[in-house]
Amino acid sequence: MARIGVRPPAVPAVPRPRRARRALTALLALSTAALALGGCGREETAGEGDPGTVTVVATTTWEGAFARAAGAKDVKVLVPPSTGHAPDYEPKPSDLTTVAAADFVLYAPFEPYAEQIKDAAGSQAELVEVGLDNDAAKVRAEVKRLAALFGTEDAAADWRKRFDAHYARLEKELKADWPDGKRPEVVSQVFTTWAAKLAGARTVGAFGPEAVTPEQLSRLSAHEPALVLDNAHMTTGEVLPGTDARQVDVVNYPDRDLDLLAVYEDAATALSKAMTAS
Template sequence: MARTRVRITSLLALSAALVLVTGCGSDSDSSSRSGTEGKEGKPVVVVTTTWEGAFAKAAGAEDVKVIVPQSVHHAPDYDPKPSDLAAVAKADFVLYAPFEPYAGKIKEAAGSKAELVEVSLDNDADKVSAEVARLGKLFGTEDVAAKWKTTFDAEYAKLSKDLKAAWPGGKSPAVVTQVFTAWSAKLAGATTVGTYGPEPVTPAQLADLSKKKPALVLDNAHMSTGTVLPDSGAKQVKVVNYPGEDLDLLPVYRNAAAELKKAMSGS
């Protein structure tokens, strides 16, 4: 996702947290990290956000600890706490995204032997299926991941069919989408005529995108820059990428579909 800067305060908080964890921990704490700690012997997984958590849950992980609270929309701005490091110290796997640069520092500071796994966070259906299958193999839960994919494929097909039936005049709507919400355009079968972001739209981009006369603008709720194409007549649709605290990925698609259908219906 977007290029980000690690705040000095984050690093200071991490250093302070390290002192607390190492001061309170013991050899038995660090040596107890094992998949047997998880439910029914399944791996203990620590994830930076609910997005990685949803991927892990879909892949079959049952013991999942989320570090960054859902209320924090921009994960790299989060300051790790001592309890976060304590959770990492007992994990089998730590899942993170490339734009969360403190993940490696968390693992190092906690002295964890967990496997650090980079996850490609993209809700494109094909990419999600590939990542869930990869994680399922990594966790040893391939059967759960395969069952989830069957459910996901059926739900995705249903939502996509419903959205296509809602096309205004029976024609695929032209859309401009933020680069990290392109998956929702694909879900709707919309025709993408331009993309923007993650940086704010420049005057030149604004002029170019407006000329393409999109019916909809798909905005990333977590990186919104406000109204993208003012005075263009295009309806702006807010798309949420992150799942809720239940770590269920399917509502992300259902909610996006509902917003898109509402926008296409003119209501």
């Protein structure tokens, strides 16, 4: 089976709470020093001032990209894109001072340290849970919701227009790549179904986030899918060995430039390559 991808994974999305708790213990011990450096929080009300001037701290590039799409200009990311597993990240004293100056702290529920970071820093920032899903409809809704919090509705509306045009172009191009002009059938990891929708594919089976069991392997292989869409951040290797399905590694996290549109472009490139391969 050929495996097709566009770039190495940035940050997987499976928590490892024990190690995260150990990191938090050290982090809390440093909070006093960080407060001395960064102050005890912002006195002004979050979101006041010109639109787009709010300071947003995001735990990873995924939340950061949502914030940027929503119109926030000052977006800082705590976990470097090179980190292999977000919950393994050990916060630094400088992260506390960064959070202490924030208006909003964006996090995902599988990241167990976000609220503790905020508390340790003494920040008055608003803690916002972000629904990380690259499904187009969910992205539009989440960007709109964040923009309402930031006071950046106009910028977010402009971004959604660009997103709609970008998405429509990719959909059209991928449809032209359908093998023999027929809608491809795919098996998708539960967090890559958005890529199947982008390709206009028919999802005949799903797996994950756990590794595929022998029973699942038999059932999924019986569908004889053309493609297997794996989650590059949580991959367990070849999903359907012994079949003719081409495996595509889908990347969910944006790069350090926080460009969410690039995630769709990269996925489309990998999907096109898989569908047009001889």
